[in-house]
Amino acid sequence: MEDSELILTEDLEKTYQDGVEVRAVRGIDLLIERGEFTAIVGPSGSGKTTFLNLISGLDTPTAGRVLLGGREIGNMSGTELSDFRRDHIGFIFQAYNLIPVLTATENIEYVMILQGIDRKKRRERVMELLDLVGLADKADTRPTMLSGGQKQRVAVARAMAARPSIILADEPTANLDSVTSGELLDMMHQLNRETGMTFIFSTHDTLVMQRAERLLTLRDGKITADETGSEKSIPGIDGKKKDEE
Amino acid sequence: MVFLKLAWRNLFRNRGRTLVSTAAISIGFAAMIFYHGIFYGMKNNMYRTATESFLGDAQIHGIGYRSSRKVEDLITDLPALTDSLEAEEIVRAYSPRVYSYAMISSPANVSSVQLIGVDPEKEKKLSNMDENIAGGKYISGPDDNGLVIGIKLAEILRLEIGDAAVVTVSEAASGDLSQALFRVSGIFDTGDRNMNRSVALAGIETARGMLALEESAHEVAVDFTSLEYGLSDSLFFWDKYSRDGNKALSWRELAPQLVSAFQMSENIISFVGLIMFVLVAFVILNTIFMSLYERTFEFGVLLAQGTRPLQMGRIIVLESLSLAVVGLIAGSLLGLLVTLLFQNIGLGMSGEGVEFMNVTVTTDIYPVLEPEPFVKYSIGFMVCTFLISLYPAFHAARLKPARALSREL
Ligand SMILES: Nc1ncnc2c1ncn2[C@@H]1O[C@H](COP(=O)(O)OP(=O)(O)OP(=O)(O)O)[C@@H](O)[C@H]1O
Numbered sequence: 001m002e003d004s005e006l007i008l009t010e011d012l013e014k015t016y017q018d019g020v021e022v023r024a025v026r027g028i029d030l031l032i033e034r035g036e037f038t039a040i041v042g043p044s045g046s047g048k049t050t051f052l053n054l055i056s057g058l059d060t061p062t063a064g065r066v067l068l069g070g071r072e073i074g075n076m077s078g079t080e081l082s083d084f085r086r087d088h089i090g091f092i093f094q095a096y097n098l099i100p101v102l103t104a105t106e107n108i109e110y111v112m113i114l115q116g117i118d119r120k121k122r123r124e125r126v127m128e129l130l131d132l133v134g135l136a137d138k139a140d141t142r143p144t145m146l147s148g149g150q151k152q153r154v155a156v157a158r159a160m161a162a163r164p165s166i167i168l169a170d171e172p173t174a175n176l177d178s179v180t181s182g183e184l185l186d187m188m189h190q191l192n193r194e195t196g197m198t199f200i201f202s203t204h205d206t207l208v209m210q211r212a213e214r215l216l217t218l219r220d221g222k223i224t225a226d227e228t229g230s231e232k233s234i235p236g237i238d239g240k241k242k243d244e245e
Numbered sequence: 246m247v248f249l250k251l252a253w254r255n256l257f258r259n260r261g262r263t264l265v266s267t268a269a270i271s272i273g274f275a276a277m278i279f280y281h282g283i284f285y286g287m288k289n290n291m292y293r294t295a296t297e298s299f300l301g302d303a304q305i306h307g308i309g310y311r312s313s314r315k316v317e318d319l320i321t322d323l324p325a326l327t328d329s330l331e332a333e334e335i336v337r338a339y340s341p342r343v344y345s346y347a348m349i350s351s352p353a354n355v356s357s358v359q360l361i362g363v364d365p366e367k368e369k370k371l372s373n374m375d376e377n378i379a380g381g382k383y384i385s386g387p388d389d390n391g392l393v394i395g396i397k398l399a400e401i402l403r404l405e406i407g408d409a410a411v412v413t414v415s416e417a418a419s420g421d422l423s424q425a426l427f428r429v430s431g432i433f434d435t436g437d438r439n440m441n442r443s444v445a446l447a448g449i450e451t452a453r454g455m456l457a458l459e460e461s462a463h464e465v466a467v468d469f470t471s472l473e474y475g476l477s478d479s480l481f482f483w484d485k486y487s488r489d490g491n492k493a494l495s496w497r498e499l500a501p502q503l504v505s506a507f508q509m510s511e512n513i514i515s516f517v518g519l520i521m522f523v524l525v526a527f528v529i530l531n532t533i534f535m536s537l538y539e540r541t542f543e544f545g546v547l548l549a550q551g552t553r554p555l556q557m558g559r560i561i562v563l564e565s566l567s568l569a570v571v572g573l574i575a576g577s578l579l580g581l582l583v584t585l586l587f588q589n590i591g592l593g594m595s596g597e598g599v600e601f602m603n604v605t606v607t608t609d610i611y612p613v614l615e616p617e618p619f620v621k622y623s624i625g626f627m628v629c630t631f632l633i634s635l636y637p638a639f640h641a642a643r644l645k646p647a648r649a650l651s652r653e654l
């Protein structure tokens with residue numbers, strides 16, 4: 001995936017059919033380039049999670065297509081898609097990110113085991129990543145013994161383990177206090193600049209919106225605003241966190 | 246292997262549930278081991294009762310005697326045969342016997358019987374007729390003139406110890422009738438109804454005299470040093486003593502109905518075992534499904550990270566097998582313990598004993614401890630578990646990542 005056009009969606013749609021019909025994503029055309037640090041905002045139910053799931057192949061669109069580095073993921077088999085995610089996409093979720101029965105090290109190295117990387121190389125990479133997120137001393141700790149912020153740092157390290165081109169984070173700071181959130185964001189932003197990895201967040205957190213270089217606003221499954229740099233208009237910029245819906 | 250690690254550690258996550266499942270599995274497994282032990286203990290008991298009461302582990306006859314039952318179908322060269330048996334390492338005891346159909350009459354009644362002439366010294370080492378004397382005494386020597394009859398026969402003929410009875414047989418060569426007057430010197434009571442009803446024992450020389458026979462016999466019963474020899478088809482003994490007009494048969498061939506009855510029971514326990522395994526495997530199925538539902542989000546995370554569908558299935562299969570292994574180890578220990586315990590104290594046969602194939606067993610049962618059921622049932626159980634785990638594995642392999650992730654805890 002050398003192209004600078006990293007993620008391209010064409011007329012992307014997702015309609016859920018569980019009893020009632022919900023049109024969660026209604027025709028999104030979007031281009032995300034390599035190295036972006038982008039946040040997707042919008043009220044609850046606007047389709048942020050659905051959109052992230054679609055562009056990472058966790059879910060299949062009802063219509064339209066997704067191209068990742070020029071490859072259409074809709075044409076991939078289950079195994080191909082698994083391997084594609086393993087090699088190219090890192091995930092950070094809101095919470096319960098880590099596998100509780102595995103230590104920090106084991107959580108981080110899991111994806112490398114899937115890739116068939118040998119133990120020595122894996123352990124080197126894990127140490128490097130733990131250093132990067134400032135948790136070298138927690139290598140053998142299980143998630144239950146880590147604080148919320150520490151858990152998310154491990155999750156960031158884990159998402160980066162396979163050196164993916166994209167890291168998708170669905171409300172990564174939702175369960176963290178603002179100080180911890182700020183630290184986590186600083187860290188991710190630095191990693192973004194140093195490694196060129198693309199970060200895409202969904203968020204309700206104004207802190208995230210402030211740090212993001214590009215801000216996409218979703219409303220009822222459509223992109224209603226796409227702002228970069230100084231032109232960003234951030235709801236609730238007065239410093240208080242926006243109310244959780 | 247990371248999948249095994251995941252499976253194994255998840256097992257110890259919900260300790261309570263794992264404990265309950267393990268208890269169910271291990272009790273089921275231990276029950277099978279114990280049941281097996283009792284069954285084989287009973288079988289050995291039965292075989293021993295059958296072979297020790299009169300049958301012996303093997304018998305040698307003249308060819309044709311078993312089908313004709315004619316007095317003249319004798320063993321070829323008895324002295325040479327007994328010399329040879331005397332030298333056999335695996336032969337613990339042997340006893341020549343003379344048989345004839347006879348008519349026995351008392352003042353009260355008449356009955357047909359099987360007159361068997363035995364050499365008491367030899368016979369004592371082989372059968373336990375001498376231990377089953379209910380009144381009077383056993384035959385005292387080859388030319389003892391007394392008659393030892395079954396308890397049922399004594400009842401029919403209304404004979405008591407010391408009473409006289411007339412025995413009529415036909416002589417070997419001429420077929421002429423020959424009669425002799427006996428005194429009842431003993432009454433036996435074995436567990437075998439047929440014997441109690443229709444056998445009369447006499448000294449072997451006395452019987453030969455009545456039948457006009459030289460030093461010969463219709464049957465030589467043989468007792469091996471181990472029950473196992475009687476179960477072995479490949480033993481050279483059978484060939485060696487099936488020559489020159491004689492035929493050697495193992496007790497299995499002599500009492501095939503006993504063997505086939507046990508064969509059937511064996512099939513029944515295999516079937517019961519299978520049902521038990523399926524039930525126990527369902528315990529595993531339930532446990533795995535519960536754990537799968539609880540961890541749906543976690544599976545979503547594994548899927549998002551690029552775990553392939555087949556690998557998801559493998560995690561489930563491994564988790565099921567891990568649970569089975571823990572259950573098996575606990576069950577084996579429990580089964581071992583219970584079997585050992587009852588091996589020491591024995592299982593009492595209450596009251597009259599148990600009758601099986603005309604043989605009444607009154608001795609206690611001691612469960613047999615063999616490696617075989619441990620191996621056999623473990624393999625069977627693992628296979629069952631594997632097959633059953635394919636169902637939740639299939640379920641896990643088909644999980645949609647987005648769906649799994651939308652299930653928050
Ligand atoms: N599996 C599903 N089945 C049916 N409807 C769904 C499903 N997942 C989401 N929806 C619906 O689709 C719409 C978009 O949901 P989505 O989770 O993408 O919103 P969101 O922007 O991530 O919201 P939030 O900020 O609360 O996380 C909502 O109306 C939601 O109820």
Ligand SMILES: [Mg+2]
Nearest residue numbers: 048049050170
């Ligand atoms: Mg969401």
